[in-house]
């Protein structure tokens with residue numbers, strides 16, 4: 001949460017919705033705040049709030065209990081691959097263009113294998129979902145620009161399952177983006193995602 005620091009002459013940023021002035025819920029590490037009143041998110045960069053469209057995904061598998069909604073960035077992209085190896089580039093382009101949506105975890109958790117990354121699994125599935133009205137989003141602690149960097153890693157990691165990505169780069173050309181609250185069900189110390197029904201550990 002931004003702190004006032006009068007001695008350093010920094011500007012105080014009250015955590016109120018810039019539109020309706022409702023108090024916003026936030027945790028220490030958050031960089032995007034959701035206003036349930038306005039049904040909109042705000043990314044705090046510097047001392048300015050930038051609007052973020054937030055949607056909530058309807059659960060696709062039924063589980064006991066009420067889900068919590070955790071944020072993932074969703075980018076609609078037109079990937080453009082680069083490699084000096086033209087043969088390799090042709091092979092990559094055969095399936096690389098399938099990655100039209102890239103999902104990146106917006107919440108923080110302890111270092112975990114990329115294999116277990118929820119964003120990677122959703123991207124691999126090219127997940128489609130229906131939206132639902134909901135009004136609570138758990139903290140998003142990853143800036144959009146950092147998420148976009150990670151989106152490249154996810155795409156390249158998925159490509160690498162088929163073609164070695166040595167010497168390959170990708171430009172994602174983002175066409176649209178928003179933040180999606182995905183449903184997760186807590187069971188003991190594990191979470192089950194409400195879309196693929198996979199088990200995760202989130203701190």
Ligand SMILES: [Zn+2]
Nearest residue numbers: 017020035038
């Ligand atoms: Zn508001």
